[in-house]
Amino acid sequence: MRKKIVAGNWKMNMNLEEGKTLVEGVLEGLPALSENKQVVLAPPFIHLASIGEQLTGKHHIHLGAQNCSYEGSGAYTGEISASMVKSTGAEYVILGHSERREYFKEDHAMLVKKINLVLENKMQVIFCCGEPLEIRDADTQNAYVQEQISAELFHLDATQLKNVVIAYEPIWAIGTGRTASAQQAQDMHAHIRSVIAAKYGQDAANDMTILYGGSCKPSNAAELFGCPDVDGGLIGGASLKAEEFLGIVNAM
Numbered sequence: 001m002r003k004k005i006v007a008g009n010w011k012m013n014m015n016l017e018e019g020k021t022l023v024e025g026v027l028e029g030l031p032a033l034s035e036n037k038q039v040v041l042a043p044p045f046i047h048l049a050s051i052g053e054q055l056t057g058k059h060h061i062h063l064g065a066q067n068c069s070y071e072g073s074g075a076y077t078g079e080i081s082a083s084m085v086k087s088t089g090a091e092y093v094i095l096g097h098s099e100r101r102e103y104f105k106e107d108h109a110m111l112v113k114k115i116n117l118v119l120e121n122k123m124q125v126i127f128c129c130g131e132p133l134e135i136r137d138a139d140t141q142n143a144y145v146q147e148q149i150s151a152e153l154f155h156l157d158a159t160q161l162k163n164v165v166i167a168y169e170p171i172w173a174i175g176t177g178r179t180a181s182a183q184q185a186q187d188m189h190a191h192i193r194s195v196i197a198a199k200y201g202q203d204a205a206n207d208m209t210i211l212y213g214g215s216c217k218p219s220n221a222a223e224l225f226g227c228p229d230v231d232g233g234l235i236g237g238a239s240l241k242a243e244e245f246l247g248i249v250n251a252m
């Protein structure tokens with residue numbers, strides 16, 4: 001059965017104490033989840049080890065990082081490698097977030113290197129893709145997202161792809177309060193699944209977990225997650241308050 005995930009991307013928010021309090025709140029209210037459902041928390045790098053300890057032994061809740069270096073190790077001051085992330089107990093790494101693409105100029109070549117390093121280190125990639133507003137307005141979003149996927153994922157073989165989760169995040173919906181409609185999300189998710197099917201076959205496409213991200217909140221999560229091709233969400237702002245995040249988890 002396809003895996004369903006609600007993942008919280010804290011971005012550059014929360015000091016350690018605030019983060020630990022948030023995790024306590026999430027753990028207190030976490031509902032019993034069926035076997036195929038997971039919650040992922042992606043705090044800033046510096047909190048990974050501490051928050052990993054809080055999550056030890058807890059079922060269905062996993063640790064993720066928001067990024068990693070495109071180099072494996074060496075003289076890269078300030079960088080954090082995939083193997084360092086792995087050593088904290090993290091199981092997921094978010095890659096290709098639009099904020100990284102835009103503010104830190106991450107391109108196809110860098111993302112291919114990062115994806116390879118995460119997979120080599122036996123973690124799973126949450127691969128973000130999604131179009132800016134001008135592409136949506138020109139109605140060319142399907143080709144735009146297809147290009148991101150083919151340039152950054154299609155070097156992987158079918159076995160490697162099993163460790164990739166795709167997150168469709170229309171940039172115009174991130175942190176803006178403007179959510180994609182359930183129909184817009186479903187249409188894009190079905191398109192992404194067909195792109196995966198054309199390259200890797202229908203079984204691989206059916207197994208692919210595709211998350212929606214962009215101003216997802218308790219009030220719209222149930223409708224979004226009710227779409228046949230939406231397998232959960234990548235949550236930014238609403239992951240910073242236990243009650244809101246749990247409201248979204250409950251919609252899964």
Ligand code: PEP
Nearest residue numbers: 174175213214215236237
């Ligand atoms: C994100 O940045 O991944 C995201 C979905 O943010 P928000 O939920 O705040 O729109």
